[in-house]
Structure formats: C-alpha cells, structure tokens
Amino acid sequence: MKGMFCKRFIAIVTVLTLFFSMFVTFGRAAAETVSAIDVEAGSAILIEANSGKILYKKNADESLAIASMTKMMSEYLVHEAVDKGKLKWDQKVKISEYAHKISQDRSLSNVPLENGGSYTVKELYEAMAIYSANGATIALVEEIASKEVNFVKMMNDKSKEFGMKDYKFVNSTGLTNNDLKGYHPEGTTLDEKNKMSARDCAILAQRLIQDFPKILDTAKIPKKTFQEII
Structure with missing residues (x-):
C-alpha cells in the first residue's frame, strides 16, 4: 500500500544496511555477496548505514516519482523544528x-x-x-511554515544542503498535485509529483536516521489507536 512506503523504506534501509555492514568485515566474501544481488525494481541502491558507502546500485541517479517516501523529508523537518524549539510534541495544532x-x-x-x-x-x-x-502531514506543514508552498521551499533547500542532486519537491505529502483538491502549492501544476533518485533517497534516509535516531522508535510501531474524532 502506498501509505506504508515511507515506513517500509526506512525499515528496509536500516535492516539492509545493518545486515550488510556485517558482511563488510569478511572482505572478498562480502564483495561477492553484494555483487550477486539483483532486484526487480528499475532503480535501487544499498548503502552502509554509518559511512554511506555504496554496496549496490542500479540506475541510482534516475529521478523517479517517490510517492509517500516524500514524508522522510517532512519527518526530518518536523524533528528539526522540535529540535530548534519551534515546535513542541505536546503543542496543539488546529486543523485547517x-x-x-x-x-x-x-x-x-x-x-x-x-x-x-x-x-x-x-x-x-x-x-x-x-x-x-x-x-496529518499537511497540518504539521502548515504549523511549521504557515503555507505548504513555504514548506516545499524548505524541503528543496534542505535537499540541496544535503548534497542531493536529482530531486524535485512540489508538495509535502507525495501525492500527485491533482489529488490535493485545488490546494496544490503556488507555482506548481496539477500533474506534477515529487521525484527523487535512489541515491538521493539513500542520502535522505541516512541523514534522517543519523540526525534523529529516535525516528526508529516510531518506525517500528506496527499500529496505533488514535483519539476518537467526529
């Protein structure tokens, strides 16, 4: 399901990078193991969690639609806002x-x-x-940046800061703009969607985990009951 991509991506990156970190100590055996990997996806990458060393790649620089993996960047910026004191976890947010x-x-x-x-x-x-x-993503975005268009600029600026090269954020959720019911950010078109290369996804995932390791405490939660709403 599209909605689980973000969580699954972080979990997969974490598990695989840790798993293959163990193989690095085995020298040639590790190289042979990694070189034998094949995936059906059109684009893929595998990195060592701590160093960022690339262990496997396939069309790693091809910019493709990323759907809900977009939320890795939205999550990063939420954590950053909390870290800088601009947000508090118990702060109330009014729904627009x-x-x-x-x-x-x-x-x-x-x-x-x-x-x-x-x-x-x-x-x-x-x-x-x-x-x-x-x-929920949009509610957080509006609390941080007032308007989604401002948050999108933050997303693209942060990507540049990270050294990412093959990316374009047009909204905060990963939906196609046409799904946003006429609320798509100014300066973007209805048919636009967020894109990123596998290499850039790996850079973002690594930064998210390294800078805010507590992200994994949430990523491992399989389900949670939220308050009753009307």
Whole structure:
C-alpha cells in the first residue's frame, strides 16, 4: 500500500544496511555477496548505514516519482523544528479546511481529522509516520511554515544542503498535485509529483536516521489507536 512506503523504506534501509555492514568485515566474501544481488525494481541502491558507502546500485541517479517516501523529508523537518524549539510534541495544532478535506479522502492514506479540531504535534506526527496520513502531514506543514508552498521551499533547500542532486519537491505529502483538491502549492501544476533518485533517497534516509535516531522508535510501531474524532 502506498501509505506504508515511507515506513517500509526506512525499515528496509536500516535492516539492509545493518545486515550488510556485517558482511563488510569478511572482505572478498562480502564483495561477492553484494555483487550477486539483483532486484526487480528499475532503480535501487544499498548503502552502509554509518559511512554511506555504496554496496549496490542500479540506475541510482534516475529521478523517479517517490510517492509517500516524500514524508522522510517532512519527518526530518518536523524533528528539526522540535529540535530548534519551534515546535513542541505536546503543542496543539488546529486543523485547517485543507488538512481536513485531504484527511477525509479514504482513497488516500489517512487518519480522519475533525475540521477545526486540535491535535498534538505528537499525535499528528505519529499519524504521518505510522500510517503515512496525508491530512496529518499537511497540518504539521502548515504549523511549521504557515503555507505548504513555504514548506516545499524548505524541503528543496534542505535537499540541496544535503548534497542531493536529482530531486524535485512540489508538495509535502507525495501525492500527485491533482489529488490535493485545488490546494496544490503556488507555482506548481496539477500533474506534477515529487521525484527523487535512489541515491538521493539513500542520502535522505541516512541523514534522517543519523540526525534523529529516535525516528526508529516510531518506525517500528506496527499500529496505533488514535483519539476518537467526529
């Protein structure tokens, strides 16, 4: 399911990088093991978690649509805002009409939110990280940057800071702009979607795990009950 991509990507990157870290100590055996890997995906990459050393790659620089893997960057910026004191986990966030409308679309990954209701940053973050909830993501984005277009600029600026090269963020969720019910960020078109290369995804995943290791505490939660909403 699309909504689980972000969590699964972090889990897969973590498990595989740790798994193959063990093989590095075995010299030639490790090289032979990694070289024997083959995947059906059109683009893939495997890195060592700590050093970032590339152990396997396939079309690693091809920029492709990333769907909910987008939320790795949204999660990073939420953690950064908390780290800098701009957000608090127990801080209440009021739900806008935009966030509400997106959250009510059951064809998308969502935790339904009450229009005008209030939820803590932690509740919304967990909805985003565990269920890839799009409405919750938008609510956090608006709390941090007021407008999604401002947050998208932060996403692209952070990507440049990380040394990523083959990427383009047009929204904070990973949905196609056409799914945003007319609320797509200014300066973007309805048919645009976020894109990134496998190499850039690996850079982002590594930075997320290294800079905010507590991300893994949430990533390992299989399910969670949220407060009752109308």
